[in-house]
Amino acid sequence: MKQIVILGSTGSIGTNTLDIVAKFPEEFRIVGLTAATKDEKLEEQLRMFKPQIVALADHAAAARLRARCKDLPVEILSGLEGVAQVARLPEAALVISAIVGGAGLVPTLAAIRARKQVALANKEPMVMAGHLMQEEARRHGVRIFPVDSEHSAIFQSMEGHRREDIRRLILTASGGPLWELSREQMRDVKPAQALQHPNWKMGSKITIDSATLMNKGLEIIEARWLFDIPPSQIEVLVHRESIIHSLVEYKDGSVIAQLGLPDMRTPISYAMQYPARVPLDTPPLDLASIGTLTFYQPDHERFPCLGLGYQALRTGGTSPAVLNAANEIAVAAYLQEGIGFLDIADVIRTTTEAHTASEVSTVEDALEADRWAREKAEELVHALAR
């Protein structure tokens, strides 16, 4: 029986993980859960899965939960330190890192330093401080298992092969909900339209990242650190159907890929039970009825965020942390209809251009760059506010 903590249990990855746990009670037990503000949803989860400890980042939400759960033998913590404390829970063997955004950096590092195995969905910390996270993981004997479907596919396609034989990693991208639109048409796209992802049902931030292709910009940086592969060997291919989740090309010309219907429970469960596979109720992949799989080069003109991701990766140091923070601010402003869809890339570009990159030697360096970029991006958003 594997004892599990979920950071971000009320989100899309969190609830998919709980779905797996509920189906396999002999294999997994929940010992800790965390969320930000959704105390009612967390209460439902804690009444069902009976963890010993939970945390809400928001103090007022935690106070509400405490008031309602006096009948339960559960410790309820609050604030970022409360979330980090759940991540360090001695009873846990595996931590599912599924907070959205840079807010996950400190708790995910806390889990690594407490020698927990980590199933990583929360890509933003890897973008902000990838080499530090990997260094900490090595120092503490921790394995980080990718949950992102593309990185899980690469991980699976690398199993049994030598890293030095790799020619390229090819990350697939669905192209998102706006792939067919011209830049002119994108100008007036409202959040409700940009949130309609054709293949995946995910949280709102990553869905907008998918629409701008910034999600792929973040993922190339994530791949660079997860697999220790230089940027020049990481490519992106648009594949509309999201059936091929990513590919690895080897130097003898062999290309190994992982395929499957788009269902996040597949990569989540692989990270939870590696190297075993969990028997899920997914329908068989019927390629004959799918018929055609389509592929395109990414379009950097219409989707400049991918290029901004490559640029930050090449510049290195604090650049990816700045890119990520500016993106978080711009996406949040777009979701509140404070700025337009095309403004997202402009806010990120202007913020990254105003930044002079420096080394990330400590987590504080990444957090300081994050703070600086949020402030700068907020100023830009304010100036653009409609």
Ligand SMILES: NC(=O)c1ccc[n+]([C@@H]2O[C@H](COP(=O)([O-])OP(=O)(O)OC[C@H]3O[C@@H](n4cnc5c(N)ncnc54)[C@H](OP(=O)(O)O)[C@@H]3O)[C@@H](O)[C@H]2O)c1
């Ligand atoms: N969804 C997917 O299919 C998918 C696929 C691949 C990778 N990912 C990655 O996985 C991560 C989670 O994505 P998601 O779609 O599951 O996001 P989501 O649905 O928005 O859920 C985010 C979770 O994080 C919590 N949270 C938000 N801000 C927080 C903060 N400041 N401190 C502590 N907890 C906080 C939320 O709590 P509340 O509910 O209380 O706000 C929620 O539990 C992201 O990094 C995303 O890029 C997601």
